[in-house]
Amino acid sequence: MFFIDAELIRLLAFVLGVIGFVALNAAYLVWLERKEAGHIQRRIGPKEVGPFGLLQPLADALKLMTKNLITPDGVDPILFKIAPILVMVPAIMSFVTLPFSDTLVARNLDVGLLAVFAFASINVLGLLLGAWGSRNKYAVISAARVVSQNVAYEIPMLVIIVTLVMITGTLNLHEIVTLQTGGFWHWNVLKFSASPLMPVAFIIFFICMLAETNRAPFDMAEAESELVAGAFTEYPGMGFGVFFMGEYANIVVGTSLATILFLGGWDCPLGLFPGVHWFLIKMYALIFVVIWIRWTYPRTTFYGLLNLSWKILIPVAFFNLILTSAMLKVF
Amino acid sequence: MNAFAPNPTNETFVLNLGPQHPATHGVLRIKLVMDGEYVVEAEPVLGYIHRMHEKMGENRTWAQFMPNTGRMDYLHALAYNHNFACIVERAAGIEVPERAEFIRVITSELNRISSHLLWFGAFILDLGGFSPLLYAFDDREQILDLLETVTGSRLTYCYFRFGGVYNDIDENFEAGARAFVARMRERMPMYHALVTKNIILMKRLTDIGHVPAEMCRKYGATGPVARGAGIDFDVRKHEPFSIYPRFDFDIPVYHEADSMARYMVRMDEIEQSLRIIEQALGAMPEGPVMAEKVPKTLKPPKGDYYHAVETARGSFGIRAVSDGTNTPWRLKLRTPSYSNLIVFGEAARGMLLPDALALLGSLDLVIPEIDR
Amino acid sequence: MTAYFKEIISGTWSLFVGLGITIVYFFKPVVTLQYPHETLPMTPRYRGHIDLVWDEVRGTNKCIVCNGCMKACPSNCITLAGEKAEGGKGKVLTQYTLDFTKCSLCGLCVEVCPTEALDFSKEYNLAGFDEKDYVFDLLKRLEAKHS
Numbered sequence: 001m002f003f004i005d006a007e008l009i010r011l012l013a014f015v016l017g018v019i020g021f022v023a024l025n026a027a028y029l030v031w032l033e034r035k036e037a038g039h040i041q042r043r044i045g046p047k048e049v050g051p052f053g054l055l056q057p058l059a060d061a062l063k064l065m066t067k068n069l070i071t072p073d074g075v076d077p078i079l080f081k082i083a084p085i086l087v088m089v090p091a092i093m094s095f096v097t098l099p100f101s102d103t104l105v106a107r108n109l110d111v112g113l114l115a116v117f118a119f120a121s122i123n124v125l126g127l128l129l130g131a132w133g134s135r136n137k138y139a140v141i142s143a144a145r146v147v148s149q150n151v152a153y154e155i156p157m158l159v160i161i162v163t164l165v166m167i168t169g170t171l172n173l174h175e176i177v178t179l180q181t182g183g184f185w186h187w188n189v190l191k192f193s194a195s196p197l198m199p200v201a202f203i204i205f206f207i208c209m210l211a212e213t214n215r216a217p218f219d220m221a222e223a224e225s226e227l228v229a230g231a232f233t234e235y236p237g238m239g240f241g242v243f244f245m246g247e248y249a250n251i252v253v254g255t256s257l258a259t260i261l262f263l264g265g266w267d268c269p270l271g272l273f274p275g276v277h278w279f280l281i282k283m284y285a286l287i288f289v290v291i292w293i294r295w296t297y298p299r300t301t302f303y304g305l306l307n308l309s310w311k312i313l314i315p316v317a318f319f320n321l322i323l324t325s326a327m328l329k330v331f
Numbered sequence: 332m333n334a335f336a337p338n339p340t341n342e343t344f345v346l347n348l349g350p351q352h353p354a355t356h357g358v359l360r361i362k363l364v365m366d367g368e369y370v371v372e373a374e375p376v377l378g379y380i381h382r383m384h385e386k387m388g389e390n391r392t393w394a395q396f397m398p399n400t401g402r403m404d405y406l407h408a409l410a411y412n413h414n415f416a417c418i419v420e421r422a423a424g425i426e427v428p429e430r431a432e433f434i435r436v437i438t439s440e441l442n443r444i445s446s447h448l449l450w451f452g453a454f455i456l457d458l459g460g461f462s463p464l465l466y467a468f469d470d471r472e473q474i475l476d477l478l479e480t481v482t483g484s485r486l487t488y489c490y491f492r493f494g495g496v497y498n499d500i501d502e503n504f505e506a507g508a509r510a511f512v513a514r515m516r517e518r519m520p521m522y523h524a525l526v527t528k529n530i531i532l533m534k535r536l537t538d539i540g541h542v543p544a545e546m547c548r549k550y551g552a553t554g555p556v557a558r559g560a561g562i563d564f565d566v567r568k569h570e571p572f573s574i575y576p577r578f579d580f581d582i583p584v585y586h587e588a589d590s591m592a593r594y595m596v597r598m599d600e601i602e603q604s605l606r607i608i609e610q611a612l613g614a615m616p617e618g619p620v621m622a623e624k625v626p627k628t629l630k631p632p633k634g635d636y637y638h639a640v641e642t643a644r645g646s647f648g649i650r651a652v653s654d655g656t657n658t659p660w661r662l663k664l665r666t667p668s669y670s671n672l673i674v675f676g677e678a679a680r681g682m683l684l685p686d687a688l689a690l691l692g693s694l695d696l697v698i699p700e701i702d703r
Numbered sequence: 704m705t706a707y708f709k710e711i712i713s714g715t716w717s718l719f720v721g722l723g724i725t726i727v728y729f730f731k732p733v734v735t736l737q738y739p740h741e742t743l744p745m746t747p748r749y750r751g752h753i754d755l756v757w758d759e760v761r762g763t764n765k766c767i768v769c770n771g772c773m774k775a776c777p778s779n780c781i782t783l784a785g786e787k788a789e790g791g792k793g794k795v796l797t798q799y800t801l802d803f804t805k806c807s808l809c810g811l812c813v814e815v816c817p818t819e820a821l822d823f824s825k826e827y828n829l830a831g832f833d834e835k836d837y838v839f840d841l842l843k844r845l846e847a848k849h850s
């Protein structure tokens with residue numbers, strides 16, 4: 001007779017749920033992106049497949065899946081095939097420790113925040129391997145860009161995180177949210193008692209999140225008008241599809257993290273009816289902003305991005321760190 | 332000059348940009364010798380869409396070459412129509428009625444705006460911004476609709492004829508053109524707020540992609556490329572043709588010689604074109620739109636003729652040699668993009684790839700016109 | 704130092720201005736035409752491929768087989784043939800073929816026609832799999848339209 005741990009079943013259910021959530025999000029964020037881009041550009045966007053084009057992601061996925069999976073001549077077959085998975089899996093792993101509501105969390109790790117960042121850095125590795133493995137000049141240029149971009153942006157992001165950890169005193173994501181409950185004036189983004197620069201810190205975190213997920217205006221890795229498709233140039237069919245889904249999954253992780261760290265997670269702005277719906281509302285609002293930004297700005301250049309990071313974001317982040325520590329010491 | 336001085340190593344590689352590449356807008360191929368992301372050498376490779384327009388001209392009657400002119404620079408086809416009409420009229424001594432001249436100027440300037448709008452959209456697309464392209468297309472669509480009502484086509488016009496234009500314009504067109512001028516004036520501040528003043532765009536264009544005046548003179552670059560380098564030259568003002576001297580308009584000149592200067596020249600030119608259209612609509616005379624005495628088979632007297640117009644991309648000149656028969660003996664087409672492109676090889680040296688592509692976009696190339 | 708902060712502030716402001724513009728457009732109605740579902744009427748001067756004009760009085764085409772259009776055409780895409788009219792003067796059109804694959808819609812043929820027997824059609828929905836689908840027999844088209 002098998003003894004099945006209730007905890008194990010719960011975990012399995014969560015893993016399935018998380019994978020479903022990520023897949024659904026990856027599919028429907030494409031729809032949202034196309035729809036939002038359409039309306040920003042005064043057109044409708046997808047509308048033919050299903051009502052409001054809602055079945056478009058399914059049609060796209062079907063199309064990608066029916067395509068022949070070519071392994072181009074000269075590529076490193078192992079790296080080439082493993083790279084999309086390396087992008088997708090860490091994104092899913094990150095969800096394990098993200099608390100969606102008070103009870104809805106797969107594994108409430110004490111070092112949850114650290115775990116998320118550990119997983120997030122594997123994403124870069126996936127892109128690097130994929131680009132390197134495809135033996136394409138555009139892809140290699142793209143790989144070099146991805147790595148330096150991510151290295152440059154981890155610093156201000158982590159400095160902001162350190163500030164946040166100093167304020168909350170914990171790495172446990174669940175606890176970080178619990179500390180913010182009770183209305184929007186308790187949220188970290190408005191915690192002026194800790195540091196008057198908290199909204200600025202949130203903006204820096206958001207910018208770094210955009211850069212980490214290679215979203216416009218920092219999409220130099222893909223830069224379709226410069227590098228054709230960057231790291232994904234050689235990828236056919238679902239190989240590209242998985243990269244694409246991984247990218248959206250990373251956006252979901254990034255916005256979820258911003259919601260948890262700065263916007264009070266599942267907390268209601270007025271302190272009423274907290275729950276998973278508030279988490280989702282905040283997360284999708286942030287995703288809306290991410291897409292909105294993409295369809296507004298031109299792309300930055302590589303050195304423009306490094307200039308922004310080293311000349312503006314890092315000094316401001318460090319200033320915020322010092323200010324916060326001083327404030328914490330004084331008050 | 333460039334943001335970074337290249338640090339030469341021996342590990343260069345050749346990057347084939349094109350002939351199918353999103354940034355080359357057509358079938359232009361550029362052979363780049365790269366050192367990392369720095370361009371060490373850039374060599375444009377031409378001829379992928381060469382159609383022998385000059386040779387075709389020698390095998391067709393003068394009138395039959397007219398549709399070819401609209402297919403060289405498909406973005407400013409009417410200026411090409413205009414030039415060919417003008418040179419044949421000059422050769423054969425045909426007087427063009429005044430009303431026809433006004434119609435030519437109005438339609439040609441509308442076409443210039445549509446060309447600049449498309450360039451604007453495509454240029455921002457090169458820089459990674461997508462929405463301005465569709466806003467520009469929204470405005471461009473108004474021009475195309477307007478021109479369709481008089482010329483019957485939307486892109487490759489064949490509207491001008493020796494001695495006039497194909498058909499007259501009506502009140503609807505005049506009202507539409509006036510409405511468009513008002514609409515465009517309203518839209519320009521939006522473009523400037525959304526794009527020109529955007530810090531990301533300013534950082535990408537200011538002080539980057541220098542094409543100084545000496546380089547323009549060396550390679551014969553004209554149009555906005557030369558005007559962005561401080562060379563005050565516009566065929567409409569300095570070698571006046573048609574009835575341009577009657578209108579009051581400025582030639583925007585910028586001295587910075589960077590990508591931003593070329594961008595600003597074109598944006599200002601849109602406003603100047605609006606001024607010309609407004610004045611022309613106000614002073615439109617009545618009368619015929621076609622000269623009365625145009626011989627059926629045109630045989631310009633023996634001679635060597637030259638005529639140039641200012642297209643959206645620069646000075647377009649035709650040299651026509653007539654031996655007195657009904658077909659040209661020689662037609663030499665001097666197209667502006669060709670000279671403007673050759674600048675790229677020297678100007679792009681030592682630049683980073685994204686900046687080099689911004690420079691390429693700021694030259695406003697139309698590939699069929701380069702290869703013709 | 705002031706320039707540094709000024710640039711940050713003005714730059715950030717410009718970014719927000721951009722976001723403001725795009726969000727306004729987001730809520731404005733769309734301007735595109737949903738093409739296969741909606742279509743616009745073509746303007747009277749729209750140049751589709753050429754078509755023969757029906758002569759209401761004589762109940763036939765207006766062509767007098769002068770071959771003007773054939774000679775005027777820069778791309779040699781018009782072929783026509785005619786025969787002596789029975790009993791009367793002039794010629795009757797027996798065949799008029801347009802190779803639309805070569806046509807550049809310049810309108811020289813319409814312009815040169817002395818009897819205004821040619822006009823532009825308003826057809827723009829032209830797509831197909833075979834080049835031969837675009838060699839139009841205009842005389843047959845005209846007869847099919849008026850029979």
